Amino acid sequence: MLAAAFCISAYNIMQRLLAKRFEPLTITAYSFFAGTLLLAPFTPGAVEQLGAASASHLWLVIFLGACPSALAYVLWAKALSLAPTTGNVSNYMFMTPFLALLLEYGVTNSLPGFATFAGGGIIMASLGVFIWASRRT
Numbered sequence: 001m002l003a004a005a006f007c008i009s010a011y012n013i014m015q016r017l018l019a020k021r022f023e024p025l026t027i028t029a030y031s032f033f034a035g036t037l038l039l040a041p042f043t044p045g046a047v048e049q050l051g052a053a054s055a056s057h058l059w060l061v062i063f064l065g066a067c068p069s070a071l072a073y074v075l076w077a078k079a080l081s082l083a084p085t086t087g088n089v090s091n092y093m094f095m096t097p098f099l100a101l102l103l104e105y106g107v108t109n110s111l112p113g114f115a116t117f118a119g120g121g122i123i124m125a126s127l128g129v130f131i132w133a134s135r136r137t
Helices: 002-018 024-042 046-052 055-082 086-108 114-136
Strands: none
Touching: 002 024, 002 055, 002 086, 024 055, 055 086, 086 114
């Protein structure tokens, strides 16, 4: 968990530095390419599995990689380039679980258990405190 926190922090800081020289779409393209190269050794047999997948499944994978993922990263890079500090933007990442919960309900029409709602409430309250504190300064 600590390594993941370090990696996302380093990524955000590096992306903010790159935003001074490159457009958000360019940064996103390089990020996706680097991620593909770094994760390639951990995907043994993926090429064979792609060959066995149906066309509809391949299009779904392409859609998920190109549309929601790429769009989110382009918007993230744009937000980092416009914000005064990285912290102003990175705290909004805490909305991701809440948005995932809404997506889950919209797609599967199911709700998670109490623990998920309790954790989500804590996250949303923390985000509210962040927004409140940032408006006071």
